[in-house]
Amino acid sequence: MEILHVSAECYPVAKVGGLADVVGALPKYQFQAGHIAKVVMPAYNTRFFHTHEFELVHQGGCWLGHNWYHFNVWREVTNLLGFDLYMVDIPGLLDTERVYGYYNDTERFMAFQVAVLDWLNEWQHQPDVVHVHDHHTGLIPFLMTHAYKYERLRNIATVLTIHNAQYQGQFGWDRLYQLPGFDLWNAGLLGWDGAINPLAAAIKCAWRFTTVSPSYLEELYNGANGLENLLNYERGKAVGILNGIDTVVWDPATDPMLPVDYDKDTFIEGKRDIKLQLCEQFNLDPELPLISFIGRLVGEKGADLLPDIIGRSIYEQKQQVNFLLLGSGDPHVEWSLQQTRIYTEANFNVQFGYDEALSHRIYAGSDFLLMPSRVEPCGLNQMYALRYGTVPIVRSVGGLKDTVTDFGEPNGFGIRFIHAAAWDACLAVSRAVALYKDTEKLHVICKTIMQLDHSWDSAAAEYLQLYSSIVTH
């Protein structure tokens, strides 16, 4: 089978969050299973694009309303990532330093999608499936079925994966003229709640859609940032498939970003050494339990609760616990964390910004990883933590509920709490501190969690089963 993944992010080329991890791993597993898996993404002005060898496979141009853009499609020639990587370069639109956050993001991703389809329209053959990810690529299933110039693509199966339904990419109907021509009787398929909504359009037009965990799918029917009714209406097309993790990139036994490697038999020394270095770097006492948080500092991740959780826990535990944070996001949260640090300096440190290498050292060197998420479609951090022998403390929601059991239950191994509230998270922290003191029990848990299988094997098979159910030839 031939699958073309279309995405705004792909690790290690350009990563903002978990979307990149998934698109950098799933195609690799599909390729290893004997299929042709391709990824096409924007050619941002990244180091990767400038330091690897690419060949030009297509040149074209597209109108976006009154503006004409040239584009080039490049292919990475060495199959470095374990699948075919294509990058669409649109000077003036996509050659940006960052992935998102520009005033013209709507045009940038609209042009990207049109360029991908123009290119696909020129292929001699056709892929079996076009698999789009999140709202940045959500117009594709609509355009493939309704735009006049893509009539040839009409019978290719399309799948949408929703990594996060909070973001939908809405824009006004006044921009309708920027899209390639289609029969206006079908314009309603683009809309939701008074605007063009690319995520809603993809839910309506893709042949199937998936969410990144079964629990998240169930939750979306009741809370999906305005799309609940649509999702309920289209539920016949929905499947929840739990993400896996790339066990080659995320392996403490071979991770080049760690100063010391370790496995299930050497984790006590390995984790201790990395924790020592981390604590030295961040001025924390290595004898105390180290609880970390990595991620975007936004409400969805419960980041606004962190100052309270940290301040109260340090007080309640009589300064016998440490916290370390890596992330960036909401300026109010960053400010509040800085304020918290003023009175908890000996027990808490934070690094604002994005640092891939540091994130690996934190997963490895921490005793616990805290995830007080309000919404968590899947969550990869808890699976990385498990693989690195770090006990996850999670709010029982979405994918966290599907991947972490509580050590208070038979065969449980993590710490779960129910409410997205500081008091409940603080109770979970107190359980973590107590577990830390029971070294023997903690070590048994660490060894167990390092051996759990969260590789992509089973999820990749589920996706292939889904494709087979819709590919007609």
Ligand SMILES: Nc1ncnc2c1ncn2[C@@H]1O[C@H](COP(=O)(O)OP(=O)(O)O[C@H]2O[C@H](CO)[C@@H](O)[C@H](O)[C@H]2O)[C@@H](O)[C@H]1O
């Ligand atoms: N400051 C920082 N420095 C270094 N690394 C950082 C970092 N902040 C985040 N990361 C890394 O980014 C990734 C974040 O993964 P998440 O699962 O939390 O993704 P996110 O919420 O972006 O994506 C959405 O898509 C994914 C994939 O489907 C879902 O798991 C998730 O629930 C959903 O919200 C992890 O690899 C993490 O280590």
